Amino acid sequence: MFSEADLSAIWLTLKLATIVTILLMIIGTPIAWWLARTHSPFKGVISTLVALPLVLPPTVLGFYLLLAMGPNGFIGQFTQALGLGTLPFTFWGLVVASIFYSMPFVVQPIQNAIESLGKRPLEAAATLRAGPWDSFFNVVLPLAKPGFITAAILGFAHTVGEFGVILMIGGNIPDETRVVSVQIYDHVEALDYAQAHVLSLSMIAFAFIVLFSLYWFQGKRGVKVMKLGG
Amino acid sequence: MFSEADLSAIWLTLKLATIVTILLMIIGTPIAWWLARTHSPFKGVISTLVALPLVLPPTVLGFYLLLAMGPNGFIGQFTQALGLGTLPFTFWGLVVASIFYSMPFVVQPIQNAIESLGKRPLEAAATLRAGPWDSFFNVVLPLAKPGFITAAILGFAHTVGEFGVILMIGGNIPDETRVVSVQIYDHVEALDYAQAHVLSLSMIAFAFIVLFSLYWFQGKRGVKVMKLGG
Amino acid sequence: ERITIAVASNFTAPMKSLVAAFEQTSKHKVRVAYGSSGKFYAQIKQGAPFALFFSADQAKVSALIAQGLADEKSRFTYAVGRLVLWSNRDNLFLDGQHFLATDNYNKLALANPRLAPYGSAALEVLSSLGLLQQSKAKWVQGENIAQTYQFIHSGNAELGFVALSQVMRTGKVAHGSYWQVPSQLHQPIKQDAIVLNSAKNSAAAKAFISFMHSKAAKQIIAQYGYEHV
């Protein structure tokens, strides 16, 4: 059913989305935390910067990232100075670009979830001798869980569905940057609709299964109380 | 600075994003509300369906929407039966496609915000003679405001930044379906980088101003208390 | 009358000039949708309101004819693309064939051969030169020829195959190193246009096609680095 190229693209996509989601959660959470708690005058500016990639069409974002990460761009200069070479056409280039691209989808839900907790749970945790990290992992994380899950879903899905940015900076290199979305696009462009359908349907099926089990699991975990009259 | 075509694309984009955002809030809110409150066994399925468009690359989603809304697709059959003709290559086709595309970004934040309210405010409102609509507008909406604002921002921004779907459904027809993202892409394709930069920068500036004033306004409205020791 | 035409995006710049010239002398108006040929094919199948279709290749036009969406008789080749090996850096090479053989570059950009005629032409060139296997590891593929150009222009790929039309400004290659690929190394890159069924009787479509065959039009096309037939 799948060509070898398809399989490779699927594998690459999962790898990319997983790594990006993990990194996004690691980077996005402190940003969201800061935004939720700060009274700093820079809050507005930072919020705006985080949200900005949203508004740019992916291909445009990709275009500018290509310039910025190229040998003459400021990110490129930086990575070259570090001896890493330039990022476009590499897997890690996709990772970096996807992080920019999907950041707002991760930061916003986490920020909202933390804001809506209020300060009482944190105060209670502090009086119970929980330090900041302890409070974070054992109080904030579980209480704001829906926000974190939404963030992870949006981040993962957005990366899987990412296309324009990857197209721009990936260079369509098999095993390295040719992800499923690009592969499907190629099938469509090449008028190979049958193969496009197979790949798209698999992707939908996969997404359905992942999302569904996630929601189902979340539902299970929640406190269920049977109430019966009589 | 802007060509007439640019201006037309800008106007079209704003019109599209505004209409889509309004419709998304109207359609997404009851879905989010239902998802937040229900114990129905269908909750998982509906959540999954709402989130599904996330995972599909925009061009792929656009491709399938094109098939579905075309003369032989099920949406197309329906709109034709209503005497509306088919939707692709029309402004309203873009609206419908964008609604599918951006739905998860609107539903998820609202759903989370409503869930985190708990039931107490609604119970209190009910004992104060507030019916469901009254409670919704005067209690849920203001209390879950950050969630609604995030939803509107994500929905609006995602529609402005939308590209793949629009290209597929819209067909890049000037004044009708050629939005800014497509226009920038055209400039890039025509190697007219200068014009692409101008348009992109304006878009960034615009986005910055809108987002910033929004965040600033939100900050202002919040309860600020000066605390001074001494 | 106003018509909407679909034009392969590699032909964006010349078409803008062509339409401007046409509208100066004609009472008809032409709106142009630019995009990839594959997408236009799908859209036309779904009833897109295009009068004419200027494809980047011949395959999509043939496919439309096979689907009965256009009349074989109206088909014509409006431009023939020329392939160049180009680098953003001055004095990198003079003889592209030789330089390619040295393997002394980081990335070689080409358009995706499955999608873009310039890509398949580049592939032919590499195999004619016997460099296919050797260069493969350094390929980066753009989805279309414009993207391929960006790879090179931004310096991310040291060199690559692009359309002459992209690097030529007012009849000359503006900067960087380039090697015009001898045309015997690949099949001619023929870009075909066709009148779609919906515009069979359109006066504007007829007028525009006859304009395309005019001398003025051919001159504009040549200026942008295309050959014409």
Added chain:
Amino acid sequence: MMSNNSEATLTKSACQTEHIQLAFNLSYHRQDNAKDSFSLSINATVPAKGITAIFGHSGSGKTTLLRCIAGLEPSAKGQLQIAGDTWQDDNYFMPTHKRSLGYVFQEASLFDHLTAKGNLDFAIKRADKPFDQALYQKVLMIMGIEGLLSRFPSQLSGGERQRVAIARALLIQPQILLMDEPLAALDLARKQEILPYLEKLRDNIDIPILYVSHAMDEVARLADHTLMLEKGQLIAQGEVSQVFSRLDLPGQFQQDTGVIIKAQVLEKDEQWHLMRVAFSGGDLWLKDSGETVSQTVRVRVLARDISLALSAQQDSSILNRLQASVIEIKEDNNEALALVRLQVGEEFLLARLTRRSLAHLQITVGKQVWAQVKSVAIVY
């Protein structure tokens, strides 16, 4: 004092039946643990006027009962008739927002996005009756929240929040008030400002108030009727004076055992600011709290405030001595103590004494004694 105006506004003029009928069944089962469940099963009739106190241990179902009445437990099966209107029966469930009630929740329930004033306005806008400026001012003053109106709930102390919540429930001008430990977070001084107001409410408007409290003095002062819950069941109900003079009540309210007696003001002693009230058992002197002669008052006599003597002593500071006959003696839960039920006229008194004193004074059923009541011990 409440203006006549606002009293008038609160008075429900429509004719109505005399009682509230309530019968509820509700169970909470925990899926993972069948034994750990709670069920409420209540069948009661309470007067559609005055204050009904709801008593019971923590976890006995008091809050759950109020929630059922308010329609906040949709899974509760039951019947509910309030003053002739059916709010719930087997086939009908009136949603909460259609029920004309005011609810003071046990825990914070102010809207965080509104200031104190915003919270009050929320009620005023939706009140069952038109806005009444006099009532508004009155409520603000009694609750002592005039200075807090512009604050948000997060800027209020615990007691301040609760006072705003009470004011909000009053301003909805409902047909029934449900109050879940409304005064628990308040200090005595504040309570003593609010209690007389609740008394006024009770006396001047004919809406019923269901009042959850574990403070006996509040209840004794306010309530006419009481429901006692234990593990979701009704264990006692009736007139406060009857319920509390029963000797067989569960031990939980020992310290506060006592009776309520209705009496009439006979005379006022201007010099000493005292007044004499009369009931069938005799006269009592108490602090003059502003009543007029011939008005009916309720006095509470705690069992612990009564000492018994075999003769009428004259040189003690105890003003009140009533001749009484012992009609029942019951050992108290505490092994040192006993409860004695006394008849004075047609009323009953309870006295708690050490068993040693009982033995010492040879008090037995039928004996005539003097019940000495410290006048200062009479609550109202």
Added chain:
Amino acid sequence: MMSNNSEATLTKSACQTEHIQLAFNLSYHRQDNAKDSFSLSINATVPAKGITAIFGHSGSGKTTLLRCIAGLEPSAKGQLQIAGDTWQDDNYFMPTHKRSLGYVFQEASLFDHLTAKGNLDFAIKRADKPFDQALYQKVLMIMGIEGLLSRFPSQLSGGERQRVAIARALLIQPQILLMDEPLAALDLARKQEILPYLEKLRDNIDIPILYVSHAMDEVARLADHTLMLEKGQLIAQGEVSQVFSRLDLPGQFQQDTGVIIKAQVLEKDEQWHLMRVAFSGGDLWLKDSGETVSQTVRVRVLARDISLALSAQQDSSILNRLQASVIEIKEDNNEALALVRLQVGEEFLLARLTRRSLAHLQITVGKQVWAQVKSVAIVY
């Protein structure tokens, strides 16, 4: 009874200075309304042992003071020394989680994502001392929450939540306990189970407890020391017995005016379950509550429970009569009443009488009288 084991665990053995020094300044200003502000300014020294009661009207700053001590008001400037450790001074601010304290919040503070047991485990894991099974069992039993462990906070009643919160604060085994109206949501019966336990805590471990309450009986029973706040200022502080026997206190605590006397158990009357205790003013009979002979106990005598007589009456059920001399008479806030300060031995008693009785018995300063105390009125 608490096992010796767990008592030992709670005993802090390190040497420590005797007092807690606290001095705080904090202001809340509202931007939009300069007049509407609150400032707390407290400078006090309280013993680093026993219970210190914090009193004051609603909104007087009690919660704010506890929050300052806990480090939850970072904008509060001040000094804080707890048993020799500096928690805060001009240059140093120890974050809350480093402060060894247990905090019972005035309002719900359980973690909603954890069951009752999960909430307790949260504390146990982070406790300052190793887990103590005996203490755990003891606390569960006292709070009556063994059956609730698997429930989530949303499945508990108001009082149940509060009990879990108290248990949680105890299980952290802190160096100081801050309790903000911990028993306000509880019924009397439950209170009477918890109070003796808090007394045990007070007597057996040498950690200080700051206890906000407006229930005088709780305080009188538990506290050694008291701070009285009014509008963010300290208006009185000192030993409970001293503070409460002052006649010039604000009117708020009238109903509960009384004194606390330390006395020693002299004999037990097994037949009548009574015991006799002695203090410098004489002997008192009270209920035997399990103390052993020669143990020291605290008894509370309320002003309202004392009547005065000119002679020793024998045929009354009042067991306790003390010879006393009148040393001060003060008119009470209520115009019908007066407060009389009596000397009995080296201790003082307060009696509240009607002014008429005063006149009738011709009680004046210096007069010798019999103070009659109903034994059952002695709290402990």
